[in-house]
Amino acid sequence: MKTVMSNKWTIALYVWPALLLIGCLIYIPLIMTGYYGMLEWNGFGPREFIGLENYSRLMQDSMFWKSAYHSFLLGLFSTASLLLYLAVSLILASKIKGAELFRKIYLIPMLLSSVAIAQLWSKIFDPSNGMINRLLISLGVENPPLWLSDPNIVLFAIFIPIIWQYAGFYIIIYAAALKNVPEEVVEAARIDGATPLQIALRVKLPLISSVFKVTIVLALVGSLKYFDLIYVMTGGGPNRASEVMASYMYGEAFTKYNFGYGSAIGFALLVICLIVTWLIRKLTTSKDDYQY
Amino acid sequence: MAKKRALYILLSAATLILFVLSGCSSSEPTANGSGANNASGGQTVVKFMHLWPEGSSNAQYTIADNIVKEYESNHPDVKIQTEILGNDQYRDKIKVLASSNELPDVGMTWSDGFMQPYVQGNLFTPLDDVIETNLKDAFIPGVKESYAIDGKTYGMPLELNISYIFYNKEIFENHNLEVPKTFEEFKNVVKTLNDNGVIPATVGNKEGWPGSFWFMYLADRIGGPTILTDVIDGKLQFDDPAIVQAATEVQNLVDMNTFEKGNSGLSNDEAKGYFMNEQAAMFLTATWELPNYTTSPDVDQAFKDKIGYFKFPLYEGGKGTDINSYVGGPGVGLFVAENSKVKDAAKDFAAFFVKEWGARSVTEAGVIPATKVDTEGMDLNPMYTEILNDLNSASNVTTYFDTQASPNVAELHHDLIAALFGKQITPQEFVKQTQDALDAE
Amino acid sequence: MSEFAAKKQSDLGKEMSKSGRSVGSRLGTGLLYLILSILAVFQIYPLFWLFLFSLKTNQEVFSASPFSFPQDPQWGNYAKAWTQGHINLYFWNSVWYTVAAVVLTILFASFVTFAITRMYWKLNRLVLGLFMIGLMIPLHSTLIPLFSFFKNIGLIDNPLSIILSYTAFNLPLTIMILLGFYQTIPREIEEAAVIDGCSVHRIFFRIALPLTTPVIATTAIINMIYNWNEFVFVNTFINSDRWKTLTVGVNSFVGQYLTDWGAIGATLMISIIPILIAFIILSNRIVEGMAAGSVKG
Structure with missing residues (x-):
């Protein structure tokens, strides 16, 4: 057994193509980013090597930490929303009528590109013409919240479309995971008199725990480098109240021509992701898991 | 059998990877942006990049296309290879291209602050010689200078925009309002409109620059026409009392509910919606909007007939006493890449383009060109004729502050304007933070 | 309702x-x-x-x-979307870039995940870690280095640059998702196969791939949607019109001063139809997956 399954040539054959691809297209840029982070450079003019100056500036840059805090909040919300997605998936997996249709419908927002989603939600959030505020006004609320222009709530307002957009992504992963749960195990539990709720929580949930852990990492890392919708809908504003790490990086590198500093932010983002992933691994690994 | 298939797939995957890696040696004739090359038949290829896609800027696209064709038929040995991108995509791509020294031979640039890093990085070539021979005295005075750094001109302007307060005549008539000549009168108009439940003016501050129009005009009217330019030139400090006063007046307007609620979260397009749907009575914007009020087939004639414009009112006791001083500035212009291998052809084409653009752009696209246009005998919408005349009698056009400033200061300015309108900062903080950034340059 | x-x-x-x-x-x-x-x-x-x-x-x-x-x-x-947005021109590019990248991604990711989870070698965790890190780099930091990389190997304005980028950038995510599933396949299955004299390739293609059909369909959907809607890479690495994709068509309605929102809506509407159909077909595969590859029973 072991000899067949540890054939070096086969392993090399399976792993090298992909490794080569990410080596060229991800690791080269990654190393370059770290290096650019040590330059005083606008992207095309003269380069000046300044060592770790950008990174030490970053440490003291309150704007960076503010954006990092916003990214963490987003990560927290996204992770919490996993429970909601999981609950929906468990319900849909419990053989109720129309589950397939519901699942398909829940995935629709994911098909839309960010341009469309941003347009839609800008309309929903519009301070006086928007759907939410029209509803609130008709309910007698005099000064409904200014969703995207009030610095105190903009961050929370913009989480809503993000969480909504990603519902499909996770529901579809959980659907596949739940599909993998052997029918016999569920049947056995049913015969033992377990209620659907017990089956979901005691039988199915433990069996998909490895997938769930993966999705936690995906949600956290995805949130930490999230960019699209925030950039289109608020551009990080107002008064930078919705600035996240990736939008801050983009602004520095591409709008303000501080490519060196922007790269330093990008690299710091990567390091933060690494630390977070490592922590998650520490918190969730059990001995029979592959460590990731 | 499965083994065979596996092997086949693996082999093809491996070949693909090998192909990628060996790509270094394979020279692709089409896949290369390094300036120009001699295509088959000894033709000179000039790469030209512009930002008027057929979809969003049909009129501009058509004019550009025709000019290119005309140039090619005049010069059979030259082939113009055009790449077209949307506005935001253009801005991103030009930076990436610049970083690899892959700029097109001829492309578009914005003036002042935008082009400065490119000029410093030696990416644009001076165009004074070609302007001298082909376009002498062709530009409206002062516009070309926005593209000059250290006495050399690096861009040939195509557009010029100035800003006005556009207003809905019907709403004004319904409430017996007159066009305000002074800021006091303007405030009264605001008050009347508010009392009648009409949004007086719309502004979208998500990107900051639309709100900056209000600030810049107030600075002009309070501190005199050169005040912001003086700040850029280092002759004046941004915390000048006149600028503090202008910022304070902006917040006074906000306190009077001049603008629609939540404007700091709205894009310019979204804010414009309030004006186009007649929920707001006024919209301070630049002449690029003119087609919407005159010729655009997408807008109701009934709406277009209701739209008029007036010059930003004078401020009682302010130093800017001339109502014919405008805030505005050039839009895009053409650059020629310094490392272009066909620089002469590129320069010649660029000059030809600018020359041809002038008259055509105003009649066919409703654009105010940066070159002088003789309106005699042209069949133009009256609003255009009036505005072109205004331009001739303009005493001053202050280039937008954010255009003049470096990208760093410009971005900060946008953020601070949004914060000023949102009352998250005081006028004092507004001027101080800007001054700090200016000092740090 | x-x-x-x-x-x-x-x-x-x-x-x-x-x-x-x-x-x-x-x-x-x-x-x-x-x-x-x-x-x-x-x-x-x-x-x-x-x-x-x-x-x-x-x-x-x-x-x-x-x-x-x-x-x-x-x-x-x-009509405007079709002609001025050049949908007719861009449509097939979108289709074949998407399909090619999805196939490559899933194949490579399955190889890697299989090797990491089912085979015995020392460096497997390290390799997995390398792929994981690929998940963490922000897209915009990669643009300038990637552009100069593609320029050096002559792949600017070449569809390969797009397909390879899509594959590389989706590999880490796909591997992560596959990982959780491969871990649930009981070892006894391949032990039995090995005893029967199966080669590793046969185990991979005949057992592992069919067993993971539901998750392959899932990752195919996710990859497909990502590739279909992507435009930063296309915009940066492609110059000529004949290699551009639908998302470029969408953005061509965003103008310097005026944006044609209606036409954007129409382009988005047209471009969502093929992906919607593909999605429905693939999501049925998730459900039928187990029945089709009923090795487990």
């Missing part, structure tokens, strides 16, 4: 009473359906909204309510 829910509820009621459940449980199921249906409305509404949006004039787009119907449906937006 409440009618729909009520009907569902009564349907369900019948079924439930057959199996002899209590009234409380019936109410509970009714409530469940109500919630599921409300969620469904939230999720399906954007499609309907997009359709209305695509028929509006620019003025209507910004008018009162997103619910409102266009007064005079602008079918011309579709």
Whole structure:
């Protein structure tokens, strides 16, 4: 057994193509980013090597930490929303009528590109013409919240479309995971008199725990480098109240021509992701898991 | 059998990877942006990049296309290879291209602050010689200078925009309002409109620059026409009392509910919606909007007939006493890449383009060109004729502050304007933070 | 909608009473359906909204309510999208880039995941870590280095640059998702196969791949959607019109000063149809997956 399954040539054959691809297209840029982070450079003019100056500036840059805090909040919300997605998936997996249709419908927002989603939600959030505020006004609320222009709530307002957009992504992963749960195990539990709720929580949930852990990492890392919708809908504003790490990086590198500093932010983002992933691994690994 | 298939797939995957890696040696004739090359038949290829896609800027696209064709038929040995991108995509791509020294031979640039890093990085070539021979005295005075750094001109302007307060005549008539000549009168108009439940003016501050129009005009009217330019030139400090006063007046307007609620979260397009749907009575914007009020087939004639414009009112006791001083500035212009291998052809084409653009752009696209246009005998919408005349009698056009400033200061300015309108900062903080950034340059 | 829910509820009621459940449980199921249906409305509404949006004039787009119907449906937006947005030209590029990248990604990711989880070698965790890190780099930091990389190997303005980028950037995510599934495949299956004299390749293609059909379909959907909607890479690495994709068509309606929102809506509407169809077909594969690859039983 072991000899067949540890054939070096086969392993090399399976792993090298992909490794080569990410080596060229991800690791080269990654190393370059770290290096650019040590330059005083606008992207095309003269380069000046300044060592770790950008990174030490970053440490003291309150704007960076503010954006990092916003990214963490987003990560927290996204992770919490996993429970909601999981609950929906468990319900849909419990053989109720129309589950397939519901699942398909829940995935629709994911098909839309960010341009469309941003347009839609800008309309929903519009301070006086928007759907939410029209509803609130008709309910007698005099000064409904200014969703995207009030610095105190903009961050929370913009989480809503993000969480909504990603519902499909996770529901579809959980659907596949739940599909993998052997029918016999569920049947056995049913015969033992377990209620659907017990089956979901005691039988199915433990069996998909490895997938769930993966999705936690995906949600956290995805949130930490999230960019699209925030950039289109608020551009990080107002008064930078919705600035996240990736939008801050983009602004520095591409709008303000501080490519060196922007790269330093990008690299710091990567390091933060690494630390977070490592922590998650520490918190969730059990001995029979592959460590990731 | 499965083994065979596996092997086949693996082999093809491996070949693909090998192909990628060996790509270094394979020279692709089409896949290369390094300036120009001699295509088959000894033709000179000039790469030209512009930002008027057929979809969003049909009129501009058509004019550009025709000019290119005309140039090619005049010069059979030259082939113009055009790449077209949307506005935001253009801005991103030009930076990436610049970083690899892959700029097109001829492309578009914005003036002042935008082009400065490119000029410093030696990416644009001076165009004074070609302007001298082909376009002498062709530009409206002062516009070309926005593209000059250290006495050399690096861009040939195509557009010029100035800003006005556009207003809905019907709403004004319904409430017996007159066009305000002074800021006091303007405030009264605001008050009347508010009392009648009409949004007086719309502004979208998500990107900051639309709100900056209000600030810049107030600075002009309070501190005199050169005040912001003086700040850029280092002759004046941004915390000048006149600028503090202008910022304070902006917040006074906000306190009077001049603008629609939540404007700091709205894009310019979204804010414009309030004006186009007649929920707001006024919209301070630049002449690029003119087609919407005159010729655009997408807008109701009934709406277009209701739209008029007036010059930003004078401020009682302010130093800017001339109502014919405008805030505005050039839009895009053409650059020629310094490392272009066909620089002469590129320069010649660029000059030809600018020359041809002038008259055509105003009649066919409703654009105010940066070159002088003789309106005699042209069949133009009256609003255009009036505005072109205004331009001739303009005493001053202050280039937008954010255009003049470096990208760093410009971005900060946008953020601070949004914060000023949102009352998250005081006028004092507004001027101080800007001054700090200016000092740090 | 409440009618729909009520009907569902009564349907369900019948079924439930057959199996002899209590009234409380019936109410509970009714409530469940109500919630599921409300969620469904939230999720399906954007499609309907997009359709209305695509028929509006620019003025209507910004008018009162997103619910409102266009007064005079602008079918011309579709014609405009087709001709001026060059959809006819871009459509097939989108299709084949997407398909090629999805196939490559899934194949490579399956190879890697299989090797990491099923085979015995020392460096497997390190390699997995390398792929994981690929998940963490922000896209915009990679643009300038990637551009110069492709320039050096002569792949600028070449579709390969797009397909390879899509593959490389989706590999880490795909591997992560596959990982959880490969871990659940019991070792006994391949032990038995090895004893029967199966080669590793045979185990991979004949056992591992069929067993993971549901998750392959899942990652195929995710990859497909990502590639279909991507435009930063296309915009940066491609110069000529003949290699551009649909998303570039969408962005060509965003102008310097004016944006044609109706035409954007129409382009988005047209571009969502193929992906919607592909999605429905693939998502059926998730369900049927186990039946098709019923090795497990």
